[in-house]
Amino acid sequence: MQDRRHDIIQAGIATLREHGYSGFTQPKVASRAGLRQSHLTYYYPTRVDLLVAVGRAAIEGQLAAVDAVLTQASLETVAAAIAKVAVRHETTRVIMALAQAADQEPPLRALFLELADGIVSRAHFFLKAHNPAATEADARLLHALSVGLAVVDLATGREDGESRAESILYSALSTISQRSGP
Amino acid sequence: MQDRRHDIIQAGIATLREHGYSGFTQPKVASRAGLRQSHLTYYYPTRVDLLVAVGRAAIEGQLAAVDAVLTQASLETVAAAIAKVAVRHETTRVIMALAQAADQEPPLRALFLELADGIVSRAHFFLKAHNPAATEADARLLHALSVGLAVVDLATGREDGESRAESILYSALSTISQRSGP
DNA sequence: GTCTATAGATAGATAGAC
């Protein structure tokens, strides 16, 4: 079982990581997977078909990464772990690509919603462990903040991006965990 | 003075608003500006040249919009104003396009940095009016949070996006303004 | 200086060979 589809999906994710949404083309993905563009369309007839399959796999990867990050016990280490991911530009390109795809291709919208909900529910679960009064809105704040930090870092490319992000995240996390219940 | 360049820049911004970075092509911009693609390259020889000029104008517009938003006096009205902008997908597409361009085209990076710094300094000034102890890191948090909320709303397209964003922003703003000084 | 015709490259999709 030399699953061609598996190679194609991996090549697609790698392409997204390197070139983002605008660089996600059938020729690039095909050559990286070691086959011709016209052969690629046998497995995934249209560009959107390919994008859906790659997006689905990318989302699984993202959720697994979130799980790994939220395994950390203390707020300090979680802030550091999120910051590390936020300045990994390959990851940010994938997220932005999924966001753009969701905006432009209806089939991708449901997929992105699944990703966002998955992250928020995991974040909510994590926050409740530190403060039972933490709300889902707190989790959404943490999610949006992480996304925003990643996007800004991608575009500015500052040297000290990781430490900046870490202190901002820690400040937000400690505020949430210290707030008194309702 | 029927400045062709002005028309082209406006058409470029409109194209960015509608189609984002991946849809920003010379033919689309040219036809919207009422001239041929080969004519457009007389004014802006390459795609990046055009992108720089359009990006510069877009940034001015963004900063003006930020000024308008931060003119609000109370935290409630500012939270509402930011939320309103965050769910305006045309604006988000422009921001994401600038971020992607900054990632991929070096000439655009400096431009995005100017935008980010401009927003952060304005936000910092605003926050200090409500709490003298507000730091630049607080302003960066507000900026990243706003960007993240906009990106997530673009991709999920929820009906209640604006009210969700508003309450999250208000929560962050009131935390910052209530925190005691160092 | 202003504008256009055209070349050269790349993307996406399809019909059909094996």
Added chain:
DNA sequence: GTCTATCTATCTATAGAC
């Protein structure tokens, strides 16, 4: 079922007409 040759559309850039 696998794979390729090929067509069409679109994009960017340049040489040159007026």
